[in-house]
Amino acid sequence: MEDQPLNVGDYVARLPYAVGHQLGNEDLVVGAFGANHRSIVQMVTPWDEQTPVVDVAEQIARMLSRIEQPAALTVVGYGPHGGLRAHQLANNLQPAVQTTVLPIHVHDDTWRVLFDDRHGHWTLPQPVPDHAAELATRGVLAPAASRTALEASIAPLPEPTLTTLNAAKATELDGLSPQQRAALATTTLDRVATARRDDPAQMCLLAHLVTNDVITRDAVLAHTLEDRIHDDRIDALVRTFRAAPPEQRLQLAVLAAAATYFACWHAPQVRGLLKHADPLATFPKLITAALNAGFDPRKAHxxxxxxxxxxxxxAQEAWTAAHSHTLDPNPDGPTPARTDAVRSEPTAAPTTPPRTGRSAPGL
Structure with a gap:
């Protein structure tokens, strides 16, 4: 079946939702599409008079070369000068990508496309459709007012609403086996994700578990990859990071940035979280490199x-071996009946009920 023409009006109307924020007069958006205009990526590039357009085109071409080969590209320019900028960038981009590049100009709630590249002729302006009500009924979040507002939506709260766990509770949790800690952490994450309002006690517990043990942190990260629809688990991690005390933010930001990256959240949100992450940790460096390279995070799930x-x-095997050896009263003599094997796991039950629903990967 032949590809249908791109519905430019609908595409332009949905662009702020695709990138997460409203677009201003200095913005350009480069869109890459596969067959039947399936969106591959939509990249916002603020216009900078000091940067030669050929350099911008080369940078975008390098990023596009690392992802799926697009069948077509669009360059959308905003504001009174958006048409000229989109035309210039498209002309410099097309030789590098060797595919069709369509310049689009959006200004004063209208759109037009360039149909005569040689003479610079554009179609007559058409009104941008309003899909806000339709998208709202489908549960699509409204775009932030600006890129700055989008970044602010993941910034730490002015005053933390969480505290660290008391020493006695922390010691109790430290005595759990790796599997118990991971199960408790994923259960707690699900509780925070499904609650109608923030639960400080559960969020404090989650923050402690994922910032004191890398194995637990990675289990929680894997658990978020099951969140296919509403990203509730990832949102719970972001809210926990925002509300946490300063001493926990560095590590919570690492986890939140990784979770939002692998869930394909908007790049400004991921980069905003990375600003608060532990600069000595490896994860933030890898995520930053992947973002800069345009790597598709879904390929790493x-x-x-x-x-x-x-x-x-x-970790569980090592923990079991260490505790079994500790509990053996005569390691060099005959092996007695292993009644202690049952007691090698802590007898204190977790403070939350068993996790329900889908099992976390690897648990």
């Missing part, structure tokens, strides 16, 4: 799940 499962299994 399998690796994240497998790595978390293998790490948890190895």
């Amino acid at each position: 399998h690796t994240v799940r497998n790595g978390a499962a293998e790490g948890l299994q190895q």
Whole structure:
């Protein structure tokens, strides 16, 4: 079946939802499409008079070369000068990508497309459709007012609403096996994700579990990859980071940035979280490099799940071996009946009920 023409009006109307924020007079958006105009990526590039347009085109072409080969590209320019800018960028981009590039100009709630590249002729302006009501009924979040507002939506709260756990509770949790900690953490994450309002006690527990043990952190990250529809688990991690005390933010930001990246959240949100992440941690460096390279995070889901499962299994085996050796009263003599094997797991039950619903990968 032949591809249908791109509905430019609908595409332009939905662009702020695709990038997460309203677009201003200095913005350009480069859109890459596969067959039947399936969106591959939509990249916002603020116009900078000091940067030669050829350099911008080369940078975008390098990013596009690392992802799926697009069948077509669009360059959307905003504001009174958006048409000229879109035309210039498209002309410099087309030789590098060797595919069709369509310049689009959006200004004063109208759109037009360039149909004569040689003479610079545009179609007559058409009104941008209003899909706000339709998208709202489908549960699509309204775009932020600006890129700055989008970044502010993931910034730490002015005053933390969470505290660290008391020493006695922290010691109790530290005595759990790796599997118990991971199960408790994923259960707690689900409780925070499904609650109608923030639960400080559960959020404090979650923050402690994921900032004191890398194995638990990775198990929670893998658990978020199951969140296919509303990103409730990822949102719970972001809210926990925002409300946490300063001493926990560095590590919580690492986890929140990784979770939002793998869930394909908007790049300004991921980069905003990375600004608060531990600069010495490896994860933020890898995510930043992947963002800059335009790597598709969905291709790494399998690796994240497998790595978390293998790490948890190895940690549990090491914990069991260490505790079994400690509990053996005569390691060099005859092996007695192993009544102590049952007691090698802590007898204190977790403070939350067993996790329901889908099992976390690797648990």
